[in-house]
Amino acid sequence: MIKNAIKRIYVAFIFIFLYAPIATLMILSFNASKTRAKWGGFTLTWYQALFLNEEIMQALFNTLLIALTASITATLIGTIACISIMNLKKYTRTIIIGITNIPMLNADIVTGISLMLLFISTGLRFGMGTILLSHITFCIPYVILNILPKMKQLNPYTYEAALDLGAGPVYGFMKVVFPEILPGILSGFLMAFTMSLDDFIITHFTKGAGADTLSTKIYTEVKKGIKPEMYALSTIIFLTVLLLLLLVNKSPSNTKNTTQ
Amino acid sequence: MNKILIDLKNINKSFDGQMVLDDLNLYIRENEFLTLLGPSGCGKTTTLRILGGFEMPDTGKVIFDGADITKLPPNKRQLNTVFQKYALFTHMTIAENIAFGLRIKNKSKSYIDDKIKYALKLVNLEGYEKRMPDSLSGGQQQRIAIARAIVNEPKVLLLDEPLGALDLKLRQDMQYELIRLKNELGITFIYVTHDQEEALTMSDTIVVMNQGYIQQIGTPEKIYNEPENAFIADFIGDSNIISSTMIEDKLVDILGTRFPCVDTGFGCNKPVDVVIRPEDVILSDPDRGRINGVVTHLIFKGVHYEMEVMAAGYEWLVHSTSMFPVGTKVGINVDPFNIQIMNKPASEDEEAVGINE
Amino acid sequence: MNKKKLLGTPYFIWSTLFILIPLGIVFYYGLTDESGAFTLNNVMAISSPGHAKSLWISLGLSLVSTLICLFLAYPLAMILCSGDHSLQTGFLSSKSNAAHKNIIVLIFILPMWMNFLLRTLAWQTLLEKTGVINNILAFLHLPALKIINTPYAIILGMVYNFLPFMVLPVYNSLIKIDPNVIHAARDLGANEFQVFTKITLPLTTPGIISGITMVFIPALTTFLISKLLGGGKILLIGNVIEEEFTQASNWHLGSGLSIVLMMFIIFNMVVSAVFDKDGKGGTL
Numbered sequence: 001m002i003k004n005a006i007k008r009i010y011v012a013f014i015f016i017f018l019y020a021p022i023a024t025l026m027i028l029s030f031n032a033s034k035t036r037a038k039w040g041g042f043t044l045t046w047y048q049a050l051f052l053n054e055e056i057m058q059a060l061f062n063t064l065l066i067a068l069t070a071s072i073t074a075t076l077i078g079t080i081a082c083i084s085i086m087n088l089k090k091y092t093r094t095i096i097i098g099i100t101n102i103p104m105l106n107a108d109i110v111t112g113i114s115l116m117l118l119f120i121s122t123g124l125r126f127g128m129g130t131i132l133l134s135h136i137t138f139c140i141p142y143v144i145l146n147i148l149p150k151m152k153q154l155n156p157y158t159y160e161a162a163l164d165l166g167a168g169p170v171y172g173f174m175k176v177v178f179p180e181i182l183p184g185i186l187s188g189f190l191m192a193f194t195m196s197l198d199d200f201i202i203t204h205f206t207k208g209a210g211a212d213t214l215s216t217k218i219y220t221e222v223k224k225g226i227k228p229e230m231y232a233l234s235t236i237i238f239l240t241v242l243l244l245l246l247l248v249n250k251s252p253s254n255t256k257n258t259t260q
Numbered sequence: 261m262n263k264i265l266i267d268l269k270n271i272n273k274s275f276d277g278q279m280v281l282d283d284l285n286l287y288i289r290e291n292e293f294l295t296l297l298g299p300s301g302c303g304k305t306t307t308l309r310i311l312g313g314f315e316m317p318d319t320g321k322v323i324f325d326g327a328d329i330t331k332l333p334p335n336k337r338q339l340n341t342v343f344q345k346y347a348l349f350t351h352m353t354i355a356e357n358i359a360f361g362l363r364i365k366n367k368s369k370s371y372i373d374d375k376i377k378y379a380l381k382l383v384n385l386e387g388y389e390k391r392m393p394d395s396l397s398g399g400q401q402q403r404i405a406i407a408r409a410i411v412n413e414p415k416v417l418l419l420d421e422p423l424g425a426l427d428l429k430l431r432q433d434m435q436y437e438l439i440r441l442k443n444e445l446g447i448t449f450i451y452v453t454h455d456q457e458e459a460l461t462m463s464d465t466i467v468v469m470n471q472g473y474i475q476q477i478g479t480p481e482k483i484y485n486e487p488e489n490a491f492i493a494d495f496i497g498d499s500n501i502i503s504s505t506m507i508e509d510k511l512v513d514i515l516g517t518r519f520p521c522v523d524t525g526f527g528c529n530k531p532v533d534v535v536i537r538p539e540d541v542i543l544s545d546p547d548r549g550r551i552n553g554v555v556t557h558l559i560f561k562g563v564h565y566e567m568e569v570m571a572a573g574y575e576w577l578v579h580s581t582s583m584f585p586v587g588t589k590v591g592i593n594v595d596p597f598n599i600q601i602m603n604k605p606a607s608e609d610e611e612a613v614g615i616n617e
Numbered sequence: 618m619n620k621k622k623l624l625g626t627p628y629f630i631w632s633t634l635f636i637l638i639p640l641g642i643v644f645y646y647g648l649t650d651e652s653g654a655f656t657l658n659n660v661m662a663i664s665s666p667g668h669a670k671s672l673w674i675s676l677g678l679s680l681v682s683t684l685i686c687l688f689l690a691y692p693l694a695m696i697l698c699s700g701d702h703s704l705q706t707g708f709l710s711s712k713s714n715a716a717h718k719n720i721i722v723l724i725f726i727l728p729m730w731m732n733f734l735l736r737t738l739a740w741q742t743l744l745e746k747t748g749v750i751n752n753i754l755a756f757l758h759l760p761a762l763k764i765i766n767t768p769y770a771i772i773l774g775m776v777y778n779f780l781p782f783m784v785l786p787v788y789n790s791l792i793k794i795d796p797n798v799i800h801a802a803r804d805l806g807a808n809e810f811q812v813f814t815k816i817t818l819p820l821t822t823p824g825i826i827s828g829i830t831m832v833f834i835p836a837l838t839t840f841l842i843s844k845l846l847g848g849g850k851i852l853l854i855g856n857v858i859e860e861e862f863t864q865a866s867n868w869h870l871g872s873g874l875s876i877v878l879m880m881f882i883i884f885n886m887v888v889s890a891v892f893d894k895d896g897k898g899g900t901l
Contacts, residue, residue: 110875222844
């Protein structure tokens with residue numbers, strides 16, 4: 001019993017450690033005082049101001065646009081690449097997977113500057129385009145590394161069985177292989193989306209002067225002081241995601257119960 | 261008769277409110293090969309885990325060699341387990357796997373080396389000391405799991421469906437191997453399986469379990485020839501189970517025809533279940549048996565022919581070395597001592613226990 | 618078969634263009650001077666007192682953070698695993714097991730949806746002289762915590778940001794252990810401590826190694842955490858490189874130092890490859 005109590009306290013401690021800053025930010029979003037140090041009473045002002053702040057709204061739009069485009073593009077390229085990787089000879093496959101691992105294992109700062117140097121030497125104009133290219137680059141590995149294990153688990157005969165029963169390669173893939181690897185594709189997509197949304201370092205080096213995402217916007221605000229509208233926005237994003245996750249996690253368990 | 265080594269007394273166990281063992285009582289003698297047999301979910305594995313110390317019964321006692329070991333942790337018990345799917349330590353060599361228990365007990369190096377050699381020889385895997393478990397076939401891993409357990413010289417070896425993952429031929433070989441091992445070691449084996457053939461081949465005693473209850477305890481011959489209820493008869497091999505009426509002692513009415521039998525004590529005009537094994541049904545020319553029927557199916561099975569005969573509204577399963585083509589009219593006969601009479605389940609509750617798998 | 622191989626072409630081109638060539642450019646800049654002549658000076662610049670100091674501080678802080686992460690994460694992962702009911706009874710379906718695992722992963726991924734910079738900045742608010750934590754400490758009549766703008770704050774920031782990357786691989790390697798393997802060790806006479814040292818720890822080594830990599834490398838190369846929580850006084854090697862690119866515009870020096878950084882990363886990868894021969898390390 002005492003052992004269990006210690007375990008619970010320990011988990012609670014870690015949980016508080018992880019979520020205390022998040023709770024702090026949420027509380028700050030309702031703080032009437034403009035400085036972080038003092039509590040000036042409850043207010044919803046920042047939530048109203050948020051939607052009128054064009055700079056923040058633009059950064060939010062950029063962030064979502066890049067995260068969505070980058071993760072969708074990465075998912076497409078990555079999924080198709082996986083089919084090909086599975087059919088490569090072992091030696092070539094090892095090399096390709098090794099290259100795929102580079103952006104994940106390398107330091108973000110090195111990835112960032114290497115892409116920046118590439119864009120400079122090719123004379124590409126810095127902006128949304130370069131951010132997008134960079135994000136796709138670091139998103140693809142997450143997609144591939146999520147799908148490959150599912151591909152390896154696949155029973156190769158099911159695809160052959162589909163062909164044997166008269167399916168064309170594309171039809172056979174969509175009907176037999178695709179449903180099996182779908183969980184991998186989805187988790188890869190979600191991880192890519194999350195990573196893109198949360199990225200600062202690579203964006204920092206590849207954004208140029210004009211375009212800003214939420215991360216880089218916050219970074220420029222650090223010295224002047226973060227606008228409380230940012231806290232309000234973060235709170236909204238966090239709660240939205242939390243709600244979505246709760247809904248997603250609830251629904252399958254419900255259907256499971258009814259089928260039993 | 262050997263003395264009683266293990267005594268399970270009034271064991272109850274439930275998981276999440278679901279009863280898995282219901283007032284189980286069972287004793288196991290020294291040097292016995294005892295098999296817990298039943299369909300999945302019958303409680304046989306839970307019984308084994310309670311013996312091994314991995315599960316604590318909700319109520320009841322486990323007596324080992326006269327001492328109560330109900331609350332003793334697994335590492336303090338004088339029994340060792342061979343686990344389902346082997347549970348070898350994949351990060352250790354074969355020798356390290358086998359030495360594991362002995363190193364824990366701080367045995368000397370020379371003693372351990374001798375034991376490893378002896379154990380590998382016993383399971384016919386000499387020279388495998390340096391190999392890793394992953395490089396061995398399923399059957400070889402199985403033997404190592406056994407070797408790892410027996411070097412500790414347990415008084416009892418618990419085996420949890422150890423042959424379940426092997427293919428048929430290997431399984432049959434390992435059955436003989438296990439009998440040989442048991443005889444060489446002279447210890448008690450408690451074996452869990454859902455495979456009736458395994459149970460019949462190896463055991464001294466079979467305990468048939470279903471839904472947390474013990475259905476019957478007996479020698480393989482007794483379980484096969486004299487099943488106590490329809491569940492056992494159905495679970496142990498193919499059989500014809502026919503709802504009938506006991507007219508008086510030694511006379512039963514099966515499907516409207518009277519058959520002499522050898523059972524007594526069921527009363528007069530009482531509904532009973534009759535079990536007739538397919539190899540005990542004797543086919544003859546029509547009108548020379550007690551019931552007439554027509555052969556509806558015929559399959560050649562190698563050792564014998566398997567036929568289905570429609571007679572008196574029941575499809576009889578028949579095994580015979582002589583062949584009767586489909587459509588042949590035949591007579592059916594059964595020797596009195598091959599008719600096994602069983603009580604009908606007393607209540608619906610018991611029936612549910614008996615029939616549901 | 619050939620058609621299937623062709624499907625990978627877009628990705629192969631992409632990874633050449635955006636992974637291999639950029640790295641090549643970094644190496645080109647790092648190994649040349651302004652006139653384009655080969656030189657090792659940019660790489661050797663790491664031995665200059667200022668750079669060497671930054672490297673040592675980075676190595677020290679990231680090592681300490683990694684160890685703290687490991688010692689916080691391992692017990693946590695074990696508790697989370699033992700809380701998994703199916704492990705104890707062996708009776709629940711693998712489905713509920715998967716659901717349980719998903720929730721654990723979510724708890725640690727979820728904070729990432731709150732912006733990384735804001736989360737880290739929030740620690741400023743918590744750690745300030747008159748911040749939340751000091752108010753609580755004062756209320757309990759405990760001495761105030763003065764760690765903001767010190768190396769301790771940077772360690773805290775590193776542990777906070779990278780702890781999930783230690784918990785998840787360790788948890789994944791723990792959950793993969795067949796409960797029967799633990800039972801077998803118990804059955805053969807091992808007590809709980811022996812089971813841990815002889816079975817659990819060796820079997821989770823791949824997870825630990827991959828956790829160490831996933832914490833150590835971002836910690837070693839960060840420039841943000843030191844900027845946000847170190848008060849600008851402590852220069853990590855990441856800060857030095859960043860400034861070479863954004864302020865000093867000495868790409869050759871920045872690239873040279875990046876090469877040094879990559880050598881540490883490669884060293885770390887080689888070490889983990891030695892420990893994790895079968896590539897069984899659990900990732901995210």
